[in-house]
Amino acid sequence: MTSTLTGSNAAWRARSLRAVWHPCTQMKAHGAPDGPQADSTPLIAIASAEGPWLVDVEGKRYLDGISSWWTNLFGHGHPAIRSALVDQLSRLDHTMLAGLTHAPVVELSERLAALTGLGHAFYASDGASATEIALKMSAHHWRNAGRPGKNRFVALQGGYHGETAGALGVTDIALFREAYAPLVRLSATVASPDARGAQGDETAADVAHRAARALEAWLAEHHAETAAFIVEPLVQCATGMAMHDPAYLREARALCDRYGVHLVVDEIAVGFGRTGTMFAHQQAGIRPDFICLSKGLTGGTLPLAAVLTTDAVYEGFYDDDAARGFLHSHSYTGNPLACRAALATLDIFERENVLAVNLERARMIDALLAPLHAHERVRNARRIGMIWAWDIADAPGNFARRYARHALAHGLLLRPIGSTLYAMPPYVLEEDTARHLADGALAALEATLAEAEPSLFDDERALP
Numbered sequence: 029m030t031s032t033l034t035g036s037n038a039a040w041r042a043r044s045l046r047a048v049w050h051p052c053t054q055m056k057a058h059g060a061p062d063g064p065q066a067d068s069t070p071l072i073a074i075a076s077a078e079g080p081w082l083v084d085v086e087g088k089r090y091l092d093g094i095s096s097w098w099t100n101l102f103g104h105g106h107p108a109i110r111s112a113l114v115d116q117l118s119r120l121d122h123t124m125l126a127g128l129t130h131a132p133v134v135e136l137s138e139r140l141a142a143l144t145g146l147g148h149a150f151y152a153s154d155g156a157s158a159t160e161i162a163l164k165m166s167a168h169h170w171r172n173a174g175r176p177g178k179n180r181f182v183a184l185q186g187g188y189h190g191e192t193a194g195a196l197g198v199t200d201i202a203l204f205r206e207a208y209a210p211l212v213r214l215s216a217t218v219a220s221p222d223a224r225g226a227q228g229d230e231t232a233a234d235v236a237h238r239a240a241r242a243l244e245a246w247l248a249e250h251h252a253e254t255a256a257f258i259v260e261p262l263v264q265c266a267t268g269m270a271m272h273d274p275a276y277l278r279e280a281r282a283l284c285d286r287y288g289v290h291l292v293v294d295e296i297a298v299g300f301g302r303t304g305t306m307f308a309h310q311q312a313g314i315r316p317d318f319i320c321l322s323k324g325l326t327g328g329t330l331p332l333a334a335v336l337t338t339d340a341v342y343e344g345f346y347d348d349d350a351a352r353g354f355l356h357s358h359s360y361t362g363n364p365l366a367c368r369a370a371l372a373t374l375d376i377f378e379r380e381n382v383l384a385v386n387l388e389r390a391r392m393i394d395a396l397l398a399p400l401h402a403h404e405r406v407r408n409a410r411r412i413g414m415i416w417a418w419d420i421a422d423a424p425g426n427f428a429r430r431y432a433r434h435a436l437a438h439g440l441l442l443r444p445i446g447s448t449l450y451a452m453p454p455y456v457l458e459e460d461t462a463r464h465l466a467d468g469a470l471a472a473l474e475a476t477l478a479e480a481e482p483s484l485f486d487d488e489r490a491l492p
């Protein structure tokens with residue numbers, strides 16, 4: 029059976045709603061498969077994509093303002109990544125990585141080591157698996173070191189590290205966790221250094237310092253049971269782009285050293301230049317014990333995740349006894365195609381001097397977004413690198429869903445989280461596409477606010 033990539037949105041919508049269970053979605057919100065398009069939550073059938081544009085089966089174009097869930101870096105269908113994949117496909121599609129190795133995984137590991145100073149790379153296919161691996165490795169490391177009691181974790185309030193049962197243990201977003209509470213071993217959470225928590229004339233660094241005291245107090249009491257502290261460096265994305273001062277990471281590093289606890293930085297969303305540096309933790313000048321990578325790792329083309337760690341952690345597993353090894357695996361660990369996409373992505377960073385170019389690009393986009401920053405209903409307009417966010421005061425009920433619908437009508441894919449609007453575009457916006465983003469984002473806000481008065485019965489809950 030062949031399928032065509034044409035037809036109507038309505039026809040694909042009906043088939044999709046019958047057969048596909050969509051992620052992060054209350055399926056009923058889409059309406060019945062054969063009924064009309066549910067007004068609040070349209071389902072769009074995408075036929076193709078090029079650069080920052082997604083094109084639906086009816087030819088309508090949408091600017092991908094959130095990089096397809098924070099994965100895409102250099103636009104869709106980037107010719108260099110595409111040709112690397114075609115080349116790799118003609119050589120080696122996939123092979124297992126136990127007992128065998130291959131050039132793409134070796135070269136990628138060497139290059140990630142050179143970029144981070146963490147010389148041992150373990151692979152999986154999704155961010156949540158990277159979290160699982162980092163947590164398991166940390167606890168197993170302490171067990172091998174004769175400290176089996178160090179098997180608990182501490183994380184930040186509002187943190188997000190993925191949604192498998194282990195990762196949910198360190199994810200503090202109630203909506204994702206409530207239903208599975210009996211299945212999950214919850215970690216402790218400590219105060220977030222979110223700069224919006226400033227009191228009086230506190231600076232972001234003051235808030236960071238105060239939050240670090242909470243981590244200190246917790247570690248002082250519980251370090252003997254704690255394997256690792258896990259943190260999203262600089263931006264807690266899924267809770268609504270909560271940003272913090274790099275001073276927090278420096279203090280956390282020092283506290284983890286003092287109390288003998290691993291520091292895991294989850295760079296799954298913020299890695300690969302999103303915050304202006306290649307990796308967010310580099311702005312604090314620290315070296316973590318574990319780095320989790322995924323999302324942008326392949327430029328947004330194929331699923332791949334990596335956990336990088338230190339010689340010290342690695343050596344704790346290196347032994348004659350098999351059971352002291354890290355016996356974790358996934359069938360597609362180190363998939364050659366995904367690794368080639370990642371190598372091509374790193375090549376683009378080097379060849380096109382992306383981080384430097386993005387400095388200018390971000391300034392250009394920022395200037396075009398000035399009317400949104402200044403909008404009377406916007407609070408906490410903020411930006412780091414190529415991530416923008418705005419909190420909407422007195423947001424009407426179902427703000428996120430209503431806004432997303434108006435954005436689509438303006439040819440723009442933007443999905444607020446609760447009452448926080450944000451943009452995380454691919455690094456290819458030029459003046460015209462940036463203007464489309466800025467004008468569309470503002471127009472969609474006006475349309476959403478004009479349509480609905482603030483509601484006391486806000487049933488909207490944060491869904492990215």
Ligand SMILES: *Cc1c(COP(=O)(O)O)cnc(C)c1O
Nearest residue numbers: 154155156188189190294296297
């Ligand atoms: C998206 C995300 C994850 C989970 O990655 P998946 O590939 O969706 O499993 C983990 N941590 C952070 C910070 C993320 O943004």
